[in-house]
Amino acid sequence: MAKTALLALGCPEFPVQTSTAIYLAYKLQKHGITPVFAGNKSALLLVKVADPERHYYGGKMMDLDITIGALSTGKIDFDLCFVFVHSDSGIVYLASIHALSKGKMVAIVFGKFAEELTEQCKNICEHVLTAPVIHNPLPLKEQVDGVSTWLHV
Amino acid sequence: MAPCVDELDYEILLARTTFAKCSKLIQKRCQEIYFVAPGYKIFNTYMVGIPPLPIGIEGDHILIAYIKPCHGAFALKIPGDGEIERIRKELKK
Numbered sequence: 001m002a003k004t005a006l007l008a009l010g011c012p013e014f015p016v017q018t019s020t021a022i023y024l025a026y027k028l029q030k031h032g033i034t035p036v037f038a039g040n041k042s043a044l045l046l047v048k049v050a051d052p053e054r055h056y057y058g059g060k061m062m063d064l065d066i067t068i069g070a071l072s073t074g075k076i077d078f079d080l081c082f083v084f085v086h087s088d089s090g091i092v093y094l095a096s097i098h099a100l101s102k103g104k105m106v107a108i109v110f111g112k113f114a115e116e117l118t119e120q121c122k123n124i125c126e127h128v129l130t131a132p133v134i135h136n137p138l139p140l141k142e143q144v145d146g147v148s149t150w151l152h153v
Numbered sequence: 154m155a156p157c158v159d160e161l162d163y164e165i166l167l168a169r170t171t172f173a174k175c176s177k178l179i180q181k182r183c184q185e186i187y188f189v190a191p192g193y194k195i196f197n198t199y200m201v202g203i204p205p206l207p208i209g210i211e212g213d214h215i216l217i218a219y220i221k222p223c224h225g226a227f228a229l230k231i232p233g234d235g236e237i238e239r240i241r242k243e244l245k246k
Binding site: 010013039040064065068069071072088090091092093095096099100 | 171172173190191192193194198199201202203204220221222223224225226
């Protein structure tokens with residue numbers, strides 16, 4: 001059975017999130033892993049509109065609260081969980097998904113408070129990709145490229 | 154159907170803040186407190202937060218931290234209805 005990866009999106013106020021998420025989904029699919037996007041309506045629409053023929057996001061989309069409910073009741077789980085973090089709310093969702101999923105956790109940290117948030121993420125999960133960026137996706141892209149070295153471990 | 158605390162008759166005690174500040178307020182304010190893990194269901198909503206998540210009982214109201222991805226954490230005071238007895242039964246001290 002194909003592996004699945006949750007991509008839990010935060011508030012889409014920083015442009016770097018959508019671009020990095022779509023690129024990560026593309027990379028996961030190259031490794032035979034199905035991406036599942038979760039977020040609020042705006043965060044999901046930004047992905048959907050940017051990729052109308054589903055070349056990159058390929059998998060499913062779910063409302064973030066419904067995803068939390070489905071994880072809580074054991075209806076779904078994922079082999080990998082990538083959580084986008086740029087605020088305290090992101091830390092909350094990272095800690096919650098960590099508590100609810102058996103999947104390997106990865107925090108993707110960005111934005112104005114990346115340094116402080118990275119320290120908090122390290123207390124929760126082993127893998128943290130981090131760059132204090134808002135508009136430029138390249139520093140995170142480089143780290144996503146490095147993910148392939150431990151993706152199947 | 155998506156869970157929705159928005160439909161409840163709540164009072165906002167703290168707005169657009171951090172989960173830690175909401176948790177601290179609930180624990181400072183309520184004498185009767187229960188701690189749960191993320192995913193505990195209350196008012197048809199699955200709770201999120203940094204464990205342990207406090208649920209405070211103040212008279213016939215329940216105090217919880219409620220998180221919105223774009224707006225931060227809120228400490229809410231919500232009429233307990235049938236939830237207080239259920240919580241007491243499920244989460245005996």
